[in-house]
Amino acid sequence: MSRRRHSDDSDDSDGQPHKRRRTSEPSEIEERLESLICRVGEKSNSSLESNLEGLAGVLEADLPNYKSKILRILCTVARLLPEKLTVYTTLVGLLNARNYNFGGEFVEAMIRQLKECLKVNMYNEAVHLVRFLSDLVNCHVIAAPSMVAMFENFVSVTQEEDVPQVRCDWYIFAFLSSLPWVGKELYEKKDAEMDRLLSQTESYLKRRQKIHVPMLQVWTADKPHPQEEYLDCLWSQIQKLKKDRWQERHILRPYLAFDSILCEALQHNLPPFTPPPHTEDSVYPMPRVIFRMFDYTDDPEGPVMPGSHSVERFVIEEVIFAELFQLPSPPHIEVMYTTLLIELCKLQPGSLPQVLAQATEMLYMRLDTMNTTCVDRFINWFSHHLSNFQFRWSWEDWSDCLTQDLEKPKPKFVREVLEKCMRLSYHQRIIDIVPASFSVLSPANPVCIYKYGDESNRSLPGYTVALCLTIAIKNKASNDEIFSILKDVPNPNQDDDDDEGFTFNPLKIEVFVQTLLHLAAKSFSHSFSALAKFHEVFKTLAESDEGKLHVLRVVYEVWKNHPQMIAVLVDKMIRTQIVDCAAVANWIFSSELAHDFTRFYIWEILHSTIRKMNKHVLKIHKELEDTKARLARQHKRRDSDDDDRSSDREDGPLEEQIERLQEKVESAQSEQKNLFLVIFQRFIMLLTEHLVRCETGGIDVFTPWYKSCIERLQQIFLQHHQIIQQYMVTFENLLFTAELDHHILAVFQQFCALQA
Amino acid sequence: MCSGGTLSILRSDSYVDLSQYRDQHFRGTRYDQERLLRKSCTLYVGNLSFYTTEEQIHELFGKSGDIKKIIMGLDKVKKTACGFCFVEYYARGDAENAMRYINGTRLDDRIIRTDWDAGFKEGRQYGRGRSGGQVRDEYRQDYDAGRGGYGKTVQCQRA
Numbered sequence: 042m043s044r045r046r047h048s049d050d051s052d053d054s055d056g057q058p059h060k061r062r063r064t065s066e067p068s069e070i071e072e073r074l075e076s077l078i079c080r081v082g083e084k085s086n087s088s089l090e091s092n093l094e095g096l097a098g099v100l101e102a103d104l105p106n107y108k109s110k111i112l113r114i115l116c117t118v119a120r121l122l123p124e125k126l127t128v129y130t131t132l133v134g135l136l137n138a139r140n141y142n143f144g145g146e147f148v149e150a151m152i153r154q155l156k157e158c159l160k161v162n163m164y165n166e167a168v169h170l171v172r173f174l175s176d177l178v179n180c181h182v183i184a185a186p187s188m189v190a191m192f193e194n195f196v197s198v199t200q201e202e203d204v205p206q207v208r209c210d211w212y213i214f215a216f217l218s219s220l221p222w223v224g225k226e227l228y229e230k231k232d233a234e235m236d237r238l239l240s241q242t243e244s245y246l247k248r249r250q251k252i253h254v255p256m257l258q259v260w261t262a263d264k265p266h267p268q269e270e271y272l273d274c275l276w277s278q279i280q281k282l283k284k285d286r287w288q289e290r291h292i293l294r295p296y297l298a299f300d301s302i303l304c305e306a307l308q309h310n311l312p313p314f315t316p317p318p319h320t321e322d323s324v325y326p327m328p329r330v331i332f333r334m335f336d337y338t339d340d341p342e343g344p345v346m347p348g349s350h351s352v353e354r355f356v357i358e359e360v361i362f363a364e365l366f367q368l369p370s371p372p373h374i375e376v377m378y379t380t381l382l383i384e385l386c387k388l389q390p391g392s393l394p395q396v397l398a399q400a401t402e403m404l405y406m407r408l409d410t411m412n413t414t415c416v417d418r419f420i421n422w423f424s425h426h427l428s429n430f431q432f433r434w435s436w437e438d439w440s441d442c443l444t445q446d447l448e449k450p451k452p453k454f455v456r457e458v459l460e461k462c463m464r465l466s467y468h469q470r471i472i473d474i475v476p477a478s479f480s481v482l483s484p485a486n487p488v489c490i491y492k493y494g495d496e497s498n499r500s501l502p503g504y505t506v507a508l509c510l511t512i513a514i515k516n517k518a519s520n521d522e523i524f525s526i527l528k529d530v531p532n533p534n535q536d537d538d539d540d541e542g543f544t545f546n547p548l549k550i551e552v553f554v555q556t557l558l559h560l561a562a563k564s565f566s567h568s569f570s571a572l573a574k575f576h577e578v579f580k581t582l583a584e585s586d587e588g589k590l591h592v593l594r595v596v597y598e599v600w601k602n603h604p605q606m607i608a609v610l611v612d613k614m615i616r617t618q619i620v621d622c623a624a625v626a627n628w629i630f631s632s633e634l635a636h637d638f639t640r641f642y643i644w645e646i647l648h649s650t651i652r653k654m655n656k657h658v659l660k661i662h663k664e665l666e667d668t669k670a671r672l673a674r675q676h677k678r679r680d681s682d683d684d685d686r687s688s689d690r691e692d693g694p695l696e697e698q699i700e701r702l703q704e705k706v707e708s709a710q711s712e713q714k715n716l717f718l719v720i721f722q723r724f725i726m727l728l729t730e731h732l733v734r735c736e737t738g739g740i741d742v743f744t745p746w747y748k749s750c751i752e753r754l755q756q757i758f759l760q761h762h763q764i765i766q767q768y769m770v771t772f773e774n775l776l777f778t779a780e781l782d783h784h785i786l787a788v789f790q791q792f793c794a795l796q797a
Numbered sequence: 798m799c800s801g802g803t804l805s806i807l808r809s810d811s812y813v814d815l816s817q818y819r820d821q822h823f824r825g826t827r828y829d830q831e832r833l834l835r836k837s838c839t840l841y842v843g844n845l846s847f848y849t850t851e852e853q854i855h856e857l858f859g860k861s862g863d864i865k866k867i868i869m870g871l872d873k874v875k876k877t878a879c880g881f882c883f884v885e886y887y888a889r890g891d892a893e894n895a896m897r898y899i900n901g902t903r904l905d906d907r908i909i910r911t912d913w914d915a916g917f918k919e920g921r922q923y924g925r926g927r928s929g930g931q932v933r934d935e936y937r938q939d940y941d942a943g944r945g946g947y948g949k950t951v952q953c954q955r956a
Binding site: 117118375376380383421461466609649 | 802803804805806807850851852853855856857860861863867868869894897898899902903904905906
């Protein structure tokens, strides 16, 4: 392009920055610096070494004017881009070689950042920083003895008294997980000290308690892969690495190419690092159990797969499934993993789908010992995955499950998968995709059951009223008209109608709810409109606790073939306050639902109910905090205004609001605590009944039902652990006392051990 | 917060960014519309089959969070499903996750597409094509069994 075409002033034709407006310059330069630094190490036509050298030169030149920005950017990439750790440590190494002072300032900034992260409970990012610092030893930026000294301070946290184990765990983890990068170098310089540190670590690992482990394991069996607690696993790995004299081939080490430059550099000593003390606000990471799926490490030739990089495929999948099945929760939303695997199948259509099929097969084979929560996730993942691939699967391969009791994990899994597949398609599709032999596991046709629908039912009490109601509703009757029709319904619970008839009348509820739901059966929207239109009738009929329970029972009776509809109706009824959360909890544990108790949809409903309760509390709490903040701002304005005319009277409305909200928060929290009390109580009753029955009958406690039930109890603790922690004292005093059967108490104790 | 904040490369969230589409019938300025789109909890979902049900949509989109409301797109004349819908979430974050992880995947064997919507208003549930369905079904030349076969213009030509 000819320069002539851009000769006006506003254009920068000859690349001279001074022609641009000066006000935009600094942020542009900063953006450019950030972009340059972030991009190094990415795909490039030049080698990594030449890119690093080039960048080091550019940054060195910019140091006089942009030092603090460069420091900030480098600290941020150290914290947020751990996958490029060694690229950036090398860069810092090169900068330190050219400018000793800068190296020193960077190290100081890193230490400040580390302290801040620890203070605000950002432990994952803190680990990245510790590893970065340790790799700086390899780049001759930090002197090895001072790194060892820092690790000595880390390990001595295990000597602190009255601190949670998870605090010590983190410092040990940060130390051990840095060793693959720097173990070799530290041992070369300070082997006696390192030996001492490892020995202290070993004795800590031996004496720490591991009560929490069963709760976090994906499988209850140790074969074929033991599920190690994460620190034990890491320790074994470090031991092996040490035995191999710290030789490993996975970590990219760009600084090796610059050895001649870097070893000329002067090193800095880390300032003495005191771990910030434990405070009440400290929240340390939860322990983990390491997930293993494949035996490829034992036998790389193992499963016959095309391609020389088959091991990578297995590793990728193992990592993805490890996250998906992580307890208490996956690091990311579940649906992300489904989409990720679909994308990977698209990118590697020749190999990944087969490996994925193999993984699915392996997981299926181990269903008998898989944790119920993980089975839920497996069901969700597999059905959603299939729906993206026309539900193609070799179901016959799984015909072994057809001969088993339907409550056993394998047939149960297939049933739930088919039900979920149906939700994403339609009933006939599912019948078509499975072999005829699988019909026993196929989901029911999701049709509504209307008890007053048939002429043959005309002898049922309430039949005529149902007919009346049907006609009335079709004729757009109002709530009042509905009430007057329902007045004619006798109350089987009472001999005489001594009041308005608005006390609990199960038959009224039955007739009304059955008829309405049947009329609105066409779609979710139709049913929601019906609930909205006749909200008043619902509220009145369901005023009492028994009323609420009965409404739920009738909903179930009408829609038991369509669990998805039950779930959305229950959700709507809670949100419109026709029923409350405790009613739903009681309904789930009622005897009417006993045979559906282990079905997936029941637990989806319960957890959704608990989440709504939790969100409700948070919402009111936030309202309270916002109002308090408004009051505080008002005070501040008044203080700074210095205006005698304004008075405390202005505070009145806000203060009243705060008081009301305070009451609302307390009442909501009380409802929340009560919900968990109900749930835990019902669990305890159910489990105790089973345990007593087994004991007296001399039969084995560990039936499929029992495994499912006790793991559902664990799931409550794990999925809502933050809320439950708030009410621990109540639960401990009221429910989880020493008199409880040890099977049940163990769950509680494992939970307590998670943050102990 | 930790000194440094974050990096712009990590802030980029392209799946959540606004598309180029702006509703021509929107009452208000372009700026108003974009402001609403940026805080919306409602998604437009396109390329549905005419046979896709509210239940299927609820099951799929429920995977990114609690759904407040689904409004099926209807043919203005026939009042039957015409291949799009609106999904409204209670929380913006849940809608964002749908944009990240559900957009571009399959529902009823079709790749569906999601986009931000400024919010449902009565009348927006109807197709804007001349024949009553969506505009895209007026002029397309291909045969799509899930969307009434050939495009309307083509159907007229063949008749």
